[in-house]
Amino acid sequence: EAQVTQNPRYLITVTGKKLTVTCSQNMNHEYMSWYRQDPGLGLRQIYYSMNVEVTDKGDVPEGYKVSRKEKRNFPLILESPSPNQTSLYFCASSLSPLGSGSRNQPQHFGDGTRLSIL
Amino acid sequence: KQEVTQIPAALSVPEGENLVLNCSFTDSAIYNLQWFRQDPGKGLTSLLLIQSSQREQTSGRLNASLDKSSGRSTLYIAASQPGDSATYLCAVRLFRDQFYFGTGTSLTVIP
Numbered sequence: 081e082a083q084v085t086q087n088p089r090y091l092i093t094v095t096g097k098k099l100t101v102t103c104s105q106n107m108n109h110e111y112m113s114w115y116r117q118d119p120g121l122g123l124r125q126i127y128y129s130m131n132v133e134v135t136d137k138g139d140v141p142e143g144y145k146v147s148r149k150e151k152r153n154f155p156l157i158l159e160s161p162s163p164n165q166t167s168l169y170f171c172a173s174s175l176s177p178l179g180s181g182s183r184n185q186p187q188h189f190g191d192g193t194r195l196s197i198l
Numbered sequence: 199k200q201e202v203t204q205i206p207a208a209l210s211v212p213e214g215e216n217l218v219l220n221c222s223f224t225d226s227a228i229y230n231l232q233w234f235r236q237d238p239g240k241g242l243t244s245l246l247l248i249q250s251s252q253r254e255q256t257s258g259r260l261n262a263s264l265d266k267s268s269g270r271s272t273l274y275i276a277a278s279q280p281g282d283s284a285t286y287l288c289a290v291r292l293f294r295d296q297f298y299f300g301t302g303t304s305l306t307v308i309p
Binding site for chain 2: 084111113115120121122123124125128130136138139170172176184185186187188189190191192
């Protein structure tokens with residue numbers, strides 16, 4: 081089954097304790113992205129990646145890191161989490177081969193990770 | 199900076215009604231616009247994607263239109279059903295591959 085898988089689905093942790101949220105897709109998609117969703121603010125893009133070893137900042141990258149060492153995986157790293165990073169996080173992917181101009185492919189989303197930082 | 203607005207924030211209609219959801223964006227230099235559905239506790243499901251060169255897209259009871267010059271898109275849902283109850287989100291993709299989402303319209307279809 082084609083899917084985007086995020087882990088963990090729920091996490092409660094404390095300020096300053098490094099954490100990683102994993103994201104994996106099995107559709108051979110080039111484009112992957114991380115979003116956070118907050119009440120009243122909607123979804124905001126954190127980081128995105130057009131392909132392996134290519135990452136770019138979205139609208140709210142502060143306090144986050146990402147890496148794209150393999151095509152299927154795009155982990156989100158919080159080196160020193162703070163309470164203002166408590167949110168619902170979504171990973172998404174889409175087919176978007178570099179150089180093909182094919183950006184008109186829909187995004188596929190994971191089920192989300194609810195993060196609470198105390 | 200691109201801003202995406204969705205009106206109304208919430209909508210409640212009786213089953214069978216036709217309805218229109220609105221999405222507006224401030225910068226018309228978009229690559230495409232996508233409508234999503236989000237169910238509670240779930241991720242987003244893509245409904246329709248309209249390329250910047252297109253005026254509308256249809257899928258079943260859904261029809262989405264795009265007027266890029268005025269910065270507007272509408273999602274038309276025909277003959278609404280209780281199963282259509284969800285939050286509907288629109289998102290624009292910019293040429294530099296960033297995405298901007300609206301805050302959504304929460305739809306309730308009453309049986």
